[in-house]
Amino acid sequence: MNDTCNCTPTTTGLKSYEEALELLLQHAVPVQEQETVPLGDALGRILAEPVRSTIDVPGWDNSAMDGYAVRVADVPEEGTRLKVSQHIPAGTAPEPLEPDTAARIFTGAPIPEGADAVVMQEQTSPRGDEVQIDTLPEPGANIRRAGEDIEAGSVIVEAGTRLQPQHLGLAASVGVGELTVKRPLKVAVLASGDELLMPGEPLKPGMIYNSNIFTVSGLLQAMGCEVIDMGQVADTLEATKEALAEAAERADLVIASGGVSVGEEDHVRPAVQALGSLDLWKIAIRPGKPLAFGHIGDTPFIGTPGNPVSLFVTFLLFARPFILKSLGLNEYRNRAIRTTAAFDWPRPDKRREFHRARLERGADGENIVEIYPSRSSAVLSSVTWANGLVILPENHVIRGGEPVEFMPFCELIGWGSA
Ligand code: AMP
Ligand code: MG
Numbered sequence: 001m002n003d004t005c006n007c008t009p010t011t012t013g014l015k016s017y018e019e020a021l022e023l024l025l026q027h028a029v030p031v032q033e034q035e036t037v038p039l040g041d042a043l044g045r046i047l048a049e050p051v052r053s054t055i056d057v058p059g060w061d062n063s064a065m066d067g068y069a070v071r072v073a074d075v076p077e078e079g080t081r082l083k084v085s086q087h088i089p090a091g092t093a094p095e096p097l098e099p100d101t102a103a104r105i106f107t108g109a110p111i112p113e114g115a116d117a118v119v120m121q122e123q124t125s126p127r128g129d130e131v132q133i134d135t136l137p138e139p140g141a142n143i144r145r146a147g148e149d150i151e152a153g154s155v156i157v158e159a160g161t162r163l164q165p166q167h168l169g170l171a172a173s174v175g176v177g178e179l180t181v182k183r184p185l186k187v188a189v190l191a192s193g194d195e196l197l198m199p200g201e202p203l204k205p206g207m208i209y210n211s212n213i214f215t216v217s218g219l220l221q222a223m224g225c226e227v228i229d230m231g232q233v234a235d236t237l238e239a240t241k242e243a244l245a246e247a248a249e250r251a252d253l254v255i256a257s258g259g260v261s262v263g264e265e266d267h268v269r270p271a272v273q274a275l276g277s278l279d280l281w282k283i284a285i286r287p288g289k290p291l292a293f294g295h296i297g298d299t300p301f302i303g304t305p306g307n308p309v310s311l312f313v314t315f316l317l318f319a320r321p322f323i324l325k326s327l328g329l330n331e332y333r334n335r336a337i338r339t340t341a342a343f344d345w346p347r348p349d350k351r352r353e354f355h356r357a358r359l360e361r362g363a364d365g366e367n368i369v370e371i372y373p374s375r376s377s378a379v380l381s382s383v384t385w386a387n388g389l390v391i392l393p394e395n396h397v398i399r400g401g402e403p404v405e406f407m408p409f410c411e412l413i414g415w416g417s418a
Contacts, residue, residue, distance in 0.1 A: 011350050011394075014284040017317070023281075024293055024318055025332075027300060028325035031252065033183040039171055042163050044224050044415055045181035046328045051157040051167075053174040056147035061111040063088075065142045068102040068124055068131050069115035072139050081130045088112065102131050111143055118142035150174060160330035162224075162415050182328040188247035189216050190230035192240060192259035192268050193306060198232075211308050211380060212257040219315055220255075222414045223323055235259070240271040248275070248296035253326060255319060258306025260292040268303050272296060278303075284351040284394065286375070288314040300326075308380045313354050313389065316412045324416050331417050336391060336405040342368040345398035352394045356386035359406055369406050388412070 034048035085101035088094045094112035097103055103112050117137035125132040150156055157167050196210040210232060217227045228251050233243045247254045259268035272278040278294030288310035292303030302319050304311045324332035339359060355371050362368040369390050372382040388408040
């Protein structure tokens with residue numbers, strides 16, 4: 001049974017997840033520039049203009065079966081025998097059907113003029129140069145009508161669609177050889193922190209490796225963004241301002257990890273304020289309370305927590321929908337599926353938790369979800385153990401067997417849905 005704990009919520013001053021997301025999305029402006037590319041180069045791009053078919057598909061009435069094309073009026077009763085007057089394999093143009101005859105026809109072949117049904121082979125018996133019709137045909141039976149799948153002039157792929165292989169196949173099937181797509185979004189990434197070393201460098205006391213730059217760049221590349229790597233920025237106001245100004249000049253969006261808290265070593269916040277405007281939102285979620293959003297000149301800026309797990313989660317929850325909308329996609333919101341908890345959550349937080357979790361098959365083949373045993377947001381290996389995030393509502397006890405919402409990484413990482 002779900003029950004609510006009696007702890008008093010003390011999230012005063014914090015924005016809810018929904019409120020923060022809507023605020024962010026209000027500022028996401030889809031890329032306008034577009035280009036025309038050959039169909040073979042369009043995979044993963046975002047369609048800028050709808051694809052219309054100039055032809056009917058199928059282009060003519062054709063047979064859905066191997067069998068015999070007949071005139072229903074020529075088959076008054078079961079057992080009627082008709083002379084086989086022609087053979088129509090796929091890819092040939094038939095003669096009109098002679099009265100009181102049948103035409104041998106194969107799947108996809110054009111229906112001869114005059115025929116109004118196809119009797120499937122299994123409902124016939126060959127009798128020399130005749131065929132016996134064993135089942136009375138209905139008018140229109142086993143005929144695929146011209147334009148039944150696609151009518152000439154109709155939109156077959158909407159603008160704002162991520163072009164998946166099936167969209168390219170569909171466009172090709174109506175003879176479209178090139179598509180007009182959005183230009184990719186350019187995103188500049190930088191990491192702040194004097195403690196950061198690049199992997200490959202020898203570790204020094206007090207230093208840590210810069211993992212965020214790889215996580216963020218990878219997430220962006222997987223979404224089809226063009227990444228501009230601005231590298232690491234020293235913890236001084238001047239260096240941070242300089243790097244941010246250059247990033248904003250070169251990119252459609254700037255993302256910085258770390259340095260957005262209020263400590264003396266956190267220079268990203270004052271630098272963005274000096275160059276434009278910044279809001280620092282404390283959001284009632286775990287992990288990842290602070291998220292910075294603002295503008296450097298006209299260029300939007302997102303500042304994520306430096307903590308690698310918080311960065312990963314806040315990126316997926318907030319930066320991702322913002323970027324998908326900016327890329328020009330119609331579908332940019334994260335989707336969750338409902339599954340079953342294979343864990344107890346007896347001490348809920350007053351903030352909503354997006355906990356690292358694994359979707360598994362239970363003993364009976366049903367979907368269940370397990371959670372990473374630690375709540376610590378410092379454990380980066382937890383995000384490679386997980387295959388998604390389970391949503392644990394605020395102030396809400398969960399018992400094993402109860403329904404929970406789960407956002408699989410296959411929804412949160414990559415192109416997004418069509
Ligand atoms: P900050 O948000 O700058 O206060 O950083 C919070 C924590 O995240 C600190 O422990 C930082 O050392 C760590 N951190 C910040 N940036 C990175 C990064 N690029 N890669 C890995 N850890 C980081
Ligand atoms: Mg820092």
